[in-house]
Amino acid sequence: QKPRILVARAIFPEVIERLAQHFEVEANVHDDIWSPAEFAAHLRDKDGALTTGSERIDAALLAACPRLRIVANMAVGYNNFDLAAMDAGGVQGTNAPGVLTETTADFGFALLLATARRVTEGERYLRAGQWRRWSYDLLAGAEVHGSTLGIIGMGRIGQAIARGGAYGFGMRVIYHNRSRLAPEVEAECKANYVGKEELLRTADHVVLVLPYSPESHHTIGAPELALMKPTATLVNIARGGIVDDAALAEALRTRRIAAAGLDVFEGEPQVHPGLLEVPNVVLTPHIASATLPTRLAMAQLAADNLIAFFAGRGPLTPVNQPRPRSDTNG
Ligand code: GLV
Ligand code: GLV
Numbered sequence: 001q002k003p004r005i006l007v008a009r010a011i012f013p014e015v016i017e018r019l020a021q022h023f024e025v026e027a028n029v030h031d032d033i034w035s036p037a038e039f040a041a042h043l044r045d046k047d048g049a050l051t052t053g054s055e056r057i058d059a060a061l062l063a064a065c066p067r068l069r070i071v072a073n074m075a076v077g078y079n080n081f082d083l084a085a086m087d088a089g090g091v092q093g094t095n096a097p098g099v100l101t102e103t104t105a106d107f108g109f110a111l112l113l114a115t116a117r118r119v120t121e122g123e124r125y126l127r128a129g130q131w132r133r134w135s136y137d138l139l140a141g142a143e144v145h146g147s148t149l150g151i152i153g154m155g156r157i158g159q160a161i162a163r164g165g166a167y168g169f170g171m172r173v174i175y176h177n178r179s180r181l182a183p184e185v186e187a188e189c190k191a192n193y194v195g196k197e198e199l200l201r202t203a204d205h206v207v208l209v210l211p212y213s214p215e216s217h218h219t220i221g222a223p224e225l226a227l228m229k230p231t232a233t234l235v236n237i238a239r240g241g242i243v244d245d246a247a248l249a250e251a252l253r254t255r256r257i258a259a260a261g262l263d264v265f266e267g268e269p270q271v272h273p274g275l276l277e278v279p280n281v282v283l284t285p286h287i288a289s290a291t292l293p294t295r296l297a298m299a300q301l302a303a304d305n306l307i308a309f310f311a312g313r314g315p316l317t318p319v320n321q322p323r324p325r326s327d328t329n330g
Contacts, residue, residue, distance in 0.1 A: 009028055010028060068089075068091055074301075076096055078095045091322055094315045096302055104289050111282055112207060147171055149169075152206065153209040155209065159181075162190065204233070246274060259281060259282075
């Protein structure tokens with residue numbers, strides 16, 4: 001009897017075909033929108049799941065799904081996992097790190113450049129027919145090359161952004177992280193460790209790339225925005241909830257900081273109305289890893305985790321070490 005797998009959202013057909021060589025697969029190929037209760041109903045008789053990072057995996061869900069042994073997220077972030085509940089329930093979680101690093105860092109620069117140089121504001125101005133003539137300060141923005149780049153969260157993606165900033169744009173790179181990097185990694189990234197306050201006070205461009213957790217909730221709120229330079233920009237490609245979006249909307253409205261570029265939002269796909277009202281923000285719908293080669297690599301890594309786990313080889317990219325689940329498979 002093959003293990004039963006639920007693929008919670010529509011993904012690449014070739015990945016579903018590959019999973020079907022190993023498992024009995026139920027896939028949400030029509031990408032139906034499932035409520036948490038519907039998701040639980042589809043998962044009830046499954047041994048494993050491939051999720052996208054939006055599906056909440058908590059104690060109530062695990063109680064409803066006694067066979068479940070593993071959930072493989074097709075995302076590097078896994079704040080949809082209640083790890084304590086998964087540990088206690090004996091359910092393995094895996095994420096998809098590494099394969100999206102450079103692609104996501106590229107998008108960090110897309111947002112940083114668009115924000116600093118007012119690209120989308122300029123396009124709106126042009127499309128609205130407001131462009132009549134040259135003027136010396138028309139849509140003047142902030143320098144990127146040679147400026148100070150402050151990175152909060154120095155994992156793989158943060159390091160890739162540091163290298164891009166230092167080597168590509170000649171930026172002075174400072175970073176803050178829960179733990180300091182090894183000296184040789186700092187040297188390779190040309191990045192200097194500073195405290196969070198110093199980073200906020202001195203950076204011209206602040207990029208957020210830290211994982212979401214209760215500890216990182218509102219890492220940037222009104223007190224932090226108050227420390228930033230009035231000319232500074234803020235980019236969030238990490239997770240909604242790391243920034244207090246209401247406080248940011250207010251800081252943008254009052255020009256407490258110059259501009260922001262946001263790919264993630266509190267309560268997405270809802271966006272704080274205050275952010276939709278201000279001109280000095282670039283808004284994108286959580287697409288930092290969205291190239292087809294990268295999304296395919298993420299889906300394949302999630303599938304690899306499921307295949308390795310059920311073959312008894314252990315997961316490739318585990319995010320927890322659950323105690324074995326008492327076998328209810330019969
Ligand atoms: C996307 O946000 C991811 O975590 O991969
Ligand atoms: C993700 O790969 C990170 O560690 O930043």
